[in-house]
Amino acid sequence: MSADAGDQAAPAFILVRPQLGENIGMVARAMANFGLADLRLIGPRDGWPNPAAGPAAAGADWILERARLFDSIADAVTDRHRVYATTVRPRGMMKETMTPRYAAGLIHALAGNGMGAAIMFGPERSGLETEEVAMADAIVTIPVNPGFGSLNLAQAALVCAYEWRQAWDRTPDTVLGGDHGGPARREALDGLVEHLADELKRRNYFRPEHREPVMRQTLRSMLQRPGYSEQEVRTLRGVVRYLSKPPGNGSPYPPDDDS
Amino acid sequence: MSADAGDQAAPAFILVRPQLGENIGMVARAMANFGLADLRLIGPRDGWPNPAAGPAAAGADWILERARLFDSIADAVTDRHRVYATTVRPRGMMKETMTPRYAAGLIHALAGNGMGAAIMFGPERSGLETEEVAMADAIVTIPVNPGFGSLNLAQAALVCAYEWRQAWDRTPDTVLGGDHGGPARREALDGLVEHLADELKRRNYFRPEHREPVMRQTLRSMLQRPGYSEQEVRTLRGVVRYLSKPPGNGSPYPPDDDS
Numbered sequence: 130m131s132a133d134a135g136d137q138a139a140p141a142f143i144l145v146r147p148q149l150g151e152n153i154g155m156v157a158r159a160m161a162n163f164g165l166a167d168l169r170l171i172g173p174r175d176g177w178p179n180p181a182a183g184p185a186a187a188g189a190d191w192i193l194e195r196a197r198l199f200d201s202i203a204d205a206v207t208d209r210h211r212v213y214a215t216t217v218r219p220r221g222m223m224k225e226t227m228t229p230r231y232a233a234g235l236i237h238a239l240a241g242n243g244m245g246a247a248i249m250f251g252p253e254r255s256g257l258e259t260e261e262v263a264m265a266d267a268i269v270t271i272p273v274n275p276g277f278g279s280l281n282l283a284q285a286a287l288v289c290a291y292e293w294r295q296a297w298d299r300t301p302d303t304v305l306g307g308d309h310g311g312p313a314r315r316e317a318l319d320g321l322v323e324h325l326a327d328e329l330k331r332r333n334y335f336r337p338e339h340r341e342p343v344m345r346q347t348l349r350s351m352l353q354r355p356g357y358s359e360q361e362v363r364t365l366r367g368v369v370r371y372l373s374k375p376p377g378n379g380s381p382y383p384p385d386d387d388s
Numbered sequence: 389m390s391a392d393a394g395d396q397a398a399p400a401f402i403l404v405r406p407q408l409g410e411n412i413g414m415v416a417r418a419m420a421n422f423g424l425a426d427l428r429l430i431g432p433r434d435g436w437p438n439p440a441a442g443p444a445a446a447g448a449d450w451i452l453e454r455a456r457l458f459d460s461i462a463d464a465v466t467d468r469h470r471v472y473a474t475t476v477r478p479r480g481m482m483k484e485t486m487t488p489r490y491a492a493g494l495i496h497a498l499a500g501n502g503m504g505a506a507i508m509f510g511p512e513r514s515g516l517e518t519e520e521v522a523m524a525d526a527i528v529t530i531p532v533n534p535g536f537g538s539l540n541l542a543q544a545a546l547v548c549a550y551e552w553r554q555a556w557d558r559t560p561d562t563v564l565g566g567d568h569g570g571p572a573r574r575e576a577l578d579g580l581v582e583h584l585a586d587e588l589k590r591r592n593y594f595r596p597e598h599r600e601p602v603m604r605q606t607l608r609s610m611l612q613r614p615g616y617s618e619q620e621v622r623t624l625r626g627v628v629r630y631l632s633k634p635p636g637n638g639s640p641y642p643p644d645d646d647s
Contacts, residue, residue: 159543164533187538223617227562230554271550272559274423279446284418287543288550291530295489300531303486358482 138240140293141167141247142286143205145261148174148253154185154193155283156250161189162287163294168196169205169247202249202264210244211235214257214265215285217278222259226268229289233296248289253282312356321362321369322349328373397499399552400426400506401545402464404520407433407512413444413452414542415509420448421546422553427455428464428506461508461523469503470494473516473524474544476537481518485527488548492555507548512541571615580621580628581608587632 142160147153147170157168170177177198186193199205206212213232227235236246249265251257262268271280271288280288305311312318326345335341357365401419406412406429416427429436436457445452458464465471472491486494495505508524510516521527530539530547539547564570571577585604594600616624 158538161536162532162539162543164535187540189536189538223620225562225564228554228559231561267562272553272557273421274553276423277420277448279417279448280421281446284421284546287546291547291550294531294533295487298531300487302490303484303526305484361482 138243138245139165139167140236140245141169141205141209142290143169143171143199143202143247143249144173144282145202145249145257146172146174146252147250147282150175150179150181151185152253152282153179153196154182154187154189156286157182157186157189157192157196159283159287159290160192161186163290165290165293166192166195168192170196170198171200171202171205173198174252202261206247206264208245209247211239211246211267212249212265213246213267213269214249214262215251215269215271215289216262217256217280218270222262222268224262224265224268226270229269229271229292230295232267232269233289233292236293237296250282250286310358310360313359313362317359317362318353318357321366322352324366325352325369328369397502397504398424398426399495399504400428400464400468401549402428402430402458402461402506402508403432403541404461404508404516405431405433405511406509406541409434409438409440410444411512411541412438412455413441413446413448415545416441416445416448416451416455418542418546418549419451420445422549424549424552425451425454427451429455429457430459430461430464432457433511461520465506465523467504468506470498470505470526471508471524472505472526472528473508473521474510474528474530474548475521476515476539477529481521481527483521483524483527485529488528488530488551489554491526491528492548492551495552496555509541509545569617569619572618572621576618576621577612577616580625581611583625584611584628587628 142156142165144153144156147156150173153168153170153173160166160168173179175181177196178193182193183190197205202212213236232248236248239246248269249257249261251261269289271285273280322345325348329335330341335344352365401415401424403412403415406415409432412427412429412432419425419427432438434440436455437452441452442449456464461471472495491507495507498505507528508516508520510520528548530544532539581604584607588594589600594603611624
């Protein structure tokens with residue numbers, strides 16, 4: 130089992146009357162992917178343990194091994210401070226209905242105050258019964274295409290687990306990858322723009338003459354926007370230098386080290 | 389097929405060398421749930437159409453029927469302006485690596501400028517090859533538990549489709565459900581608090597006397613925080629009135645209409 134920063138304060142996932150062992154395994158897999166581990170079962174149709182769960186868990190065996198069986202929702206949530214029920218569509222109930230993203234924020238806030246939450250999922254075919262939903266403090270409904278809402282148990286659990294992790298995971302929105310190294314210093318970029326413009330000027334590229342400033346600005350914009358790295362700027366300088374030469378294998382030397 | 393507000397400007401999902409027809413169907417199902425419809429296939433292992441795809445699509449047949457087969461990534465993206473490649477882990481490539489949420493925002497922004505995007509998914513077992521990733525403008529990596537990253541093809545597609553929808557779906561974060569009707573006017577709440585305090589005062593609840601203001605404040609806080617509706621305030625007034633009566637079936641009448 131992998132330790133995870135959020136484990137202590139993570140929500141329990143409660144499967145109410147799940148039918149297929151395979152789906153229990155898929156839920157465990159979804160939980161493991163996002164660092165959850167507390168799985169609770171109420172009345173699994175085919176008993177527990179269920180041999181079909183293991184293969185579907187794809188390695189998240191520790192979650193299945195630690196899964197706990199309860200007789201009722203009330204028993205399963207005694208240690209929880211807030212309980213959320215997932216439903217496909219909002220019910221006409223006197224309950225708040227929220228997105229999984231909003232619920233994830235609330236669960237994270239509860240955890241920050243030392244309180245635990247649970248998210249309930251109903252059986253595959255029918256979902257939670259009204260009296261089961263009534264045991265929850267609020268309803269979680271995943272926003273789907275109104276013309277085609279067909280998320281199964283494991284998919285609903287995946288979205289809820291995913292949103293829980295996104296509420297605290299510090300992965301930056303975007304990072305420059307690998308050898309990219311980030312944009313070059315302006316000095317290097319300026320050198321490239323001047324080098325290119327000089328070679329073009331020698332060939333009467335800037336015509337009519339009074340348009341030279343605007344045309345230089347266009348070239349600068351095009352070369353500036355991509356955020357080329359120092360290495361990429363060096364590559365482009367090599368390209369400009371080679372394009373400026375007469376064709377043919379005039380030089381006995383390979384491209385030098387700034388190409 | 390269901391029409392959907394975002395269809396015109398929605399990204400294409402490209403499956404590169406998918407192995408199992410069932411997974412192609414599951415991807416179609418995930419797409420349909422979030423209002424996507426443009427599925428493109430490159431070199432599906434078992435040919436196309438694949439009879440295993442239909443049952444797994446769970447009704448999203450129109451996506452499978454319209455799925456298009458291409459010979460190469462280049463052919464599959466000719467009409468696209470930006471192409472994203474999903475990978476399990478960041479590669480050491482000179483590419484930006486971003487979360488699906490951030491990518492969804494960019495794709496939505498592109499669409500707002502009339503431009504189309506594509507998201508590529510690699511084969512089940514191996515993921516995209518380096519030279520396939522190189523065809524993309526940026527890499528999308530789903531933030532998972534570093535100790536257990538095991539999302540399959542359909543799960544990755546589900547998260548990307550889900551995030552795309554969340555980027556524009558106007559479902560409010562939270563709504564009061566069904567008959568709740570929202571918090572009562574303050575006048576109704578004040579009436580309840582006074583009614584309760586008066587009945588308590590008649591029974592010498594406020595002791596020592598100088599603590600009465602603080603104790604009233606505590607009661608008000610407790611009754612104010614839940615945001616009880618007009619109907620719930622009436623129910624509570626009935627409860628207070630009945631608790632204030634002597635026990636026994638003293639009244640021949642059922643609770644009156646404000647109970």
